[in-house]
Amino acid sequence: MFYTVIFRVEDGGDIKYHAQPGENILEIAQKAGVNIDVPCGGNGTCGKCKMRIMSGSVNYNKDNSKLSDEDYDDNWRLACQATVEGDVMLWVPAAASDYISGIVTASLRTPEELKRYNAMVDELFTHDLKRGVEEKGYGIAIDIGTTTNAVTILDLETGTIVSRGTVGNGQIRYGADVINRIIQQGRPGGRERLQHAVLEETLIPLIQKELEAANIDPMTVTRMVIAGNTTMEHLLVKANGDSIRLMPFEPEFLDHEPMKASELRFPVNPDAKVILAPNVGSYVGGDITAGVLSALLWDREEMSLFIDLGTNGELVFGNKDYMLTCACSAGPAFEGGDISCGMRASRGAIDSCVIHKQTLMPLVTTISKGRPAGMCGSGLIDVIAELYKVGAIDAKGKFIREDKRIRDDGYGDKEYVLFYADESATGRDIFISESDIDNFIRAKGAIFSATRTMLKSVDMNVQDIDKIIIAGGIGSGIDMENAMLIGMLPKADLSKYSYIGNSALTGACAMLISDDATEKVFDIAHNMTYIELSTEPGYMDEFSAACFIPHTDSKLFE
Amino acid sequence: MAFKRTPQVFNCSMNEVTFGTGAKAVTIGGENVYPLYTFDGPIKNKVAIGVEITDDGFDASVPGIAEFYAGCDSIGAIAKRASEMPGADFVVLTLEGADPNGKNKSVDECAAIAKEVADAIDCPLAVQGCKNIEKDTELFSKVSEVCAGKNILIVSARQEDYKTIAASAVMAYGQKMSAESAVDINLAKQLNVLISQMGIAPENCVQNVGSAAAGYGFEYVASTLDRVVGAALTQNDGMLQMPIVTPVGGESWVVKESTASEADVPEWGNREERGIEMEVSTAAACIIGGSNAVFMRHPEAVKTISNLVNALM
16 A cells, blocks of 8 residues: 655755655655654654645644644644655755755865965975875865865865865764764665765765866866764774774774776766774774864863864864874754754854843844844853843853743743844744753763863863864854853963864865875774773763752852 | 771761751751761761551551551541651652542642641641642642642652742742652753753752662662762762752552552462561661651551661661
8 A cells, every 4th residue: 555745845846756654744754865864763762854744644743842722723744753654745844955055164264264274284385294196187176074075176286175065964964963873874775865865965976066166077076084073984984883883982994005097986086095084992983083183172282172073072182292182072052953943053043142131132144144044052051141240140050040931841941032033044933942952952061071081081171272273164154262161171371272174174185185194094093092981880860960050069160 | 007997077967957847856967977977977867767658548558557546537646647757757648649540639639638737746747749740730739839838858859840830839929849850860950950050059959869679670760869869979969969869659659569468479478568668678778878857658667767867876
């Protein structure tokens, strides 16, 4: 018995699929190739897979506060909670697939980024490393992020960037974080699906487009460097990812032998050498080793702390003599997941905010100056820090002030409205609720407690850090003072902080144009000590102490 | 070389909190040595024992308790009798009947009971709620109002309702409050910070950092107590120096050792003796960990703990 499911995609036409009764609508959409952003992995918690029934019906599990009664009565359903019970036509709003286009990320695109990149590369080659590789022609450096992928094409001889582009990772519809992806790759046919999603749906089209744009003959591309976290590298080469998340957390591979482009179906010279940046452990991968190369920790006397902020927060601490590294799961909050009005850093995302002390009126900036559509990571940091500063929330993130902008959602959860429906791009209120703040506090708690636990393991304190280097796409707009105020980053003089953008991509570019640098990254990886926080006895304690604004031990932030 | 003993006396101490009025008012806390470490220095205030009754009176299924309260025909009479129990320092009224999932007694009815109890006794009163956040919030406000001037101890405010309780019980009616957290030093401190940020002075707040019957996860309670007292004294952590109160009776009289009938487990012996032993061992363990007050039910257990306190402090 088969029924017809039609997805009417806004700006995209109809996609038809035949399905059996009881099949999950979200899974069908994914099989049919409808792009849907599912940060929660289909658990019904993010509310991003909302679709509207145009005709027919679905079997629906309504036990879900993410969908309001009004939306339900208006025929909206969460695809992940719906199953087939007959023929149905569903309308898919463009917002559901927004992740495919318009993500703003650090990708060496703006003049500022390019300047920073050039300075970093020049600086790098003053440190006892020589430029130059065997291959001739062009090379491609790729940063595979859990959320965003960035590709850069370089002239191997001169080292100049000839083209670059970014695209959302097509694997997103299999879950926003690495754990969900690993679970997905373990299902029958999963590894093939995930490899297909990152190659055929993501990287290959982007590379083709960039090569065409730069008018480069694909055959002249002879070298590629890929930096991704351990999971992304496993999924790319179709290696079994299960061991990443299961005790004793030993991935299938740390260093991967160089491959040929043809093995990964890249549309370049089939003999081109493909180098994967080496991994250090389950949750510290090639993006970090390449990033550390460009952050120069390995050539400094003073102690540096390197933090790569993303769905997974990775930290490296050390100097030229030793380096420690660990990773913590910050969750998708920094990238707008698990937040009612959260979004990735794309058009309309609120990326900074000030709140008036008396009126609680927000003053914001948005990406691309669009009408406000939601909040991205840096905006969230500001909103929460501001709410705390004006005394609207207490140190647990609960609202303590009364105001017309602070209301009860009817489920006992209070929320603060930044913009009412008529002021927003989505036609809905933009607000932040206590449970959003709670999710964010857990994310920032994870970062800070990981920092403390790692430092403690070498009997050091946050005061012992000389330099703090922030990397990652979401770090770009972060107000460091606000991040310290809420206890996300260690309290330190602002001059100790620096932001280096997409360090993984910079590192990968350096590896592309220098055999020396490539060797150095492998050296760095082999010399890093990996700390597995989940087996570290003091971590949970540190974590619950850090889930407070700024911290249960407020002395740390005085 | 001869062993030279260095007394471990700290430069800081737990806060002192007084509840009740008049000659029988109880003061707890104030010590600057570890619990029971009288060899290091004097312990300022002895551990206080509260005798627990409920809005329904007492647990008549336990012969020793039933006998003790024999002849009491009103809640006031029961409270009076409880206050006269040998070893008792104060009375604890647990308003469990207010629970919406149980008898769902109205706030006014419960407040009237609290008033009757407060008027019947001359020792201090502590009032426990029904554990339902919404009901407790209302209940504590009303009870604080009807007992104005009695300086009662409200047990407990949690993270969800501390604001209302601090505002109504302490600020409006001048009562004392207890901050309750679930066996985690960080959560305990966080709640204390939130309460202090509301402007509640240290002498108005005690803490209940969680409890369990001995053998029922008590190691978590023990380690939390140890760490709270340790941080308060060795690190002078002002946000953990609130005196500690621990409800014991409600934990120890509901576990199977205290409730299983003799017909079901004849090899375990007399039920009442088992219950007393559970209550005594739990209370003693809490006192060793640093509790400054314990809430208990059985006259025999209260006498035993009172003897222990008098012998060791």
